[in-house]
Amino acid sequence: MNKEFITNNHKETQKLGELLALELRGGEVLCLDGELGAGKTTFTQGLLQGLGAKGPYTSPTFLIMKEYETKISSATADKFQISNKIKKVYHIDAYRIEAQDLLNLGWEEIIADPKNIIIVEWSERIKKILPKEAVRIKFEWLDENQRRITLEA
Numbered sequence: 458m459n460k461e462f463i464t465n466n467h468k469e470t471q472k473l474g475e476l477l478a479l480e481l482r483g484g485e486v487l488c489l490d491g492e493l494g495a496g497k498t499t500f501t502q503g504l505l506q507g508l509g510a511k512g513p514y515t516s517p518t519f520l521i522m523k524e525y526e527t528k529i530s531s532a533t534a535d536k537f538q539i540s541n542k543i544k545k546v547y548h549i550d551a552y553r554i555e556a557q558d559l560l561n562l563g564w565e566e567i568i569a570d571p572k573n574i575i576i577v578e579w580s581e582r583i584k585k586i587l588p589k590e591a592v593r594i595k596f597e598w599l600d601e602n603q604r605r606i607t608l609e610a
């Protein structure tokens with residue numbers, strides 16, 4: 458069943474990303490789709506924060522893929538009963554790239570490694586290389602400050 462959330466400002470969207478981070482076990486590919494300004498990057502910032510990725514969280518617009526190491530303390534891992542095994546997060550903005558660009562960077566190995574989390578904005582553009590178990594998150598602009606965010610299942 459889909460889970461739908463309405464956020465009323467960018468902080469709420471970040472917070473939602475942060476909360477989702479706590480649900481991740483490692484090896485997930487998260488697909489973020491929705492028009493420009495819908496909140497994909499904002500949500501990613503929360504995810505990165507929640508995963509303990511070391512900043513700064515610059516946009517990967519001019520990079521194909523931005524790689525972060527995560528650092529979740531044992532205390533946090535215990536508190537939320539999450540494992541410490543996520544080691545890297547990859548943030549991809551597929552708006553200007555082709556699936557082949559990712560294949561050239563070792564995509565298959567990256568998505569096969571359970572120590573990694575992969576976040577893809579504009580995943581529609583590379584759908585032919587997405588694993589079928591990828592997590593799909595849809596972003597919709599409702600008004601200037603409201604967004605509908607749907608976790609598809």
Ligand SMILES: Nc1ncnc2c1ncn2[C@@H]1O[C@H](COP(=O)(O)OP(=O)(O)O)[C@@H](O)[C@H]1O
Pocket residue numbers: 464465466467468469470491492493494495496497498499500578596601602603604
């Ligand atoms: N509820 C909200 N959630 C996310 N962003 C919001 C929200 N309300 C306003 N905004 C603004 O909308 C813009 C979203 O931009 P961004 O996250 O870069 O979108 P995308 O990556 O989908 O293009 C930001 O300027 C942000 O401040």
Ligand SMILES: [Mg+2]
Pocket residue numbers: 497498550578
């Ligand atoms: Mg973006």
